[in-house]
Amino acid sequence: MPSVIIDGQPLHYVDQGSGPAVLLGQSYLWDQHMWAPQIAALSQQYRVIVPELWGHGESGPLPAQxxxxxxxxxxxxxxxxxxxxxxxxxxxxxxxGMWAAxxxxxxxxxxxxxxxxxxYLGAEPEATREQYFALLGAIEAAGAIPDALLDIIVPIFFRPGIDHDSALYQDFRQSLRDFPKDRLLQSIVPLGRLIFxxxxxxxGLSRLNSDTTLVMCGNEDQPRPPAEAQEMADLIGCDLVLIPDAGHISSRENPDFVNEALLTFLTNHA
Incomplete structure (x- = not known):
């Protein structure tokens, strides 16, 4: 993967395909593989760029500024x-999405x-903010994400009915277990506090172009429920597409639906 120095740190990114540029911004605690089905599908027609978040994948630590x-x-x-x-x-x-808008x-x-x-472009609701800050404090104290915390954190990203023995679920759980202490303390914890x-x-959403904006949400997303997506779509004045059989990481739980929706939207707007 290529990289570029930004704010003093190496930012790694995928750059695949040719045509109009599409930049995919990932979720916290995931790397480029969160978008693997979309990279494969979109890069047939588009130049797909996927920067990895600081402290994630091959990117360097969160820059001080x-x-x-x-x-x-x-x-x-x-x-x-x-x-x-x-x-x-x-x-x-x-x-x-929180930085794309x-x-x-x-x-x-x-x-x-x-x-x-x-x-969601609103502030984190108080109850979940307190929960997430407590989890971040526990990770910081442990210098790791132990199994007891994994049991809490991993399910947040998926629809409630996902098979916990599936490769998608287990691979993500293992990736969190594998985070080294320095990466957790230098990047993951401070980035989490920034996000939450x-x-x-x-x-600001009302200032976005409603004709060229789309909101999508997994219909079983727990941390970012469809009601939040509807609120944003109403403020923007744009369409909302609910993704069936998908939780927070809808790009991996229902990739075929997501790919078709993105390709349809991009055909009309790219």
């Missing part, structure tokens, strides 16, 4: 500048279209 979601948006824009991509189609899932507002002339998946301590950015 990264304090807000706007900083993540600015860093993604720096990647586009490095790649000399003048205009891009943004698809952001979870935290990927600010990027679209920061540089609207650079964004052809925007898809916000399983994400975010401010309310719903007000």
């Amino acid at each position: 990264t304090r807000t979601l706007d900083d993540l948006a600015r860093q993604a824009l720096a990647l586009l500048d490095h790649l000399e991509i003048a205009q891009v189609n943004l698809v952001g899932l979870s935290v990927g 600010p990027l679209a507002l920061l540089a609207p002339e650079r964004v052809n279209s925007l898809v916000l998946m399983d994400t 301590g975010r401010g309310d950015a719903l007000e």
